[in-house]
Amino acid sequence: MSRNKWNLPDLGFGVGLRTVHYGHILKHQPPVDWFEILSENYMDTGGRPLYVLEQVCERYPVALHGVSLSIGSTDPIDWEYLRKLKALAARTKAHWVSDHLCWTGVSGQNTHDLLPMPYTEETLRHTVERVRTVSDYLERPLILENASTYLEFAPSTMKEWEFISRLAEQADCGLLFDVNNVYVSAFNHGYDPQLYIDAIPADRVVQYHLAGHTNKGTHIIDTHSDYVIDAVWELYRRSHKRTGATATLLEWDADIPSFEVVHEEALKARRHRELEAAA
């Protein structure tokens, strides 16, 4: 049973819905627990992506995952974007809507990257206010993901895990906890990822993300292009011990292998959970 404070369900072990797998999914209807879709890919299309999504929604639970909410930006909230996001959530009967703790652009320009934020009292107040506004509008649970980051701002006055914990409490929002991102950011910034895992408010974790990454030696890039490494599985087990059974999703976005390979990687999470439970 999921222990999050909203009693949002443990959907099991899902995978991200990707174009290259459309044919396989429609033909074989694989026994996947649930799918996560990239919201922006389905907002403005009336073609095949929407057709496939409708087929998927008839058979599987779905959650929305966005990359353009830009919750940390100083630009005004994009209400047209939110209107379409809300309509898509209703259409798909999404269990929740997620996006990232980041900003993606400013002055109307979108870099389409998940840019890091300075962790200060000012940015915390700013982001809490925006999360509340967006949550009220969506009328559906909004959960935020810790992004992988490649730099830290000198003016920050708190660690990322403190910022995200306080944000979740003050804005009363859930968390999409990406343990691979914790590993990536910890490597890049030189801190112990276990500190991060242990500091997150467990009752606010609604979903997990898992993915592979690319280690460049001097830094790690969150490429979603490989298998999950053992150290990330260890972090997953450690976090799962605190949160209890929670919806878990594998992301694979580059060099995407067959659907069976991606699904098998997602199902490893079940075995890690069982190992943890037996320990």
Added chain:
Amino acid sequence: MKAVIVHPGAVEAAVAAPEAAAELPPERLKDLVLPSRTLTALERVGIYHGMYLMRMRDALAADYPGLLHYLGADAFERLVQRYVQVYPSRSYTLNRLGDHLPEFIRDDQQLPRRGFLHDLARLELAITEVFDAAETAPVSPEAVAAVPAEAWAQARLRPIAAFRLLACSYPVSAYQQAVRGRKTPPKIGRQNNWVVIYRRNYGVYHLELSRRGYDLLQALAQGQPLAEAIEAVAQRARAGRIEDELFRMFRDWISVGLFQSIDY
């Protein structure tokens, strides 16, 4: 930070560029960004800077495979670099990043064979628009059969939403389809041609047209009654009676599902 990320040059030039330097002089970068054990502050900013152009290139390469094939990876990347300086993304989606690429190519003095590339870009933009257009069911054979014979002359036909008509000066449809099919594209010479891009059962198709076919389809798409459209095309053709030829084309278009309704 945004100004640095989207700057077209190297990251050193990006932090020193006027827009970025006005916010933060380059020598004070370390006051904003911490170094890591292995990377300087500048190198860490450089990670984001490098990924921006890569992301823009990947998005445009997906929508413009023919352009990428013709120009090659390096020239295509330089085109993307110039393009996003003029037309950066202002949308929550990258799907429409390339909407201005045809007009940019038309005016870009640095490109060879701009006439051909402009036509190719127009075609590839039309394909993306047709791919994402709203789904509108084509008229059924029963609906066509139900139109009284005497009503056809004044009938107006409305194309499906996933429908784009193009008149080109180069045979870009053949070129683009060869690239898509991983075949050797034909040699490109100037040759007027006409094509309709449409979607059926969620697949995107090209249908080559004659000049007369293009004129008739364009007149119908603009809302002219059938008889009036045919007469106008026949008059322009000055080739005797061509109504039978036009009716045959019209019947073919109905059968492939180019129209969503017949109003009479």
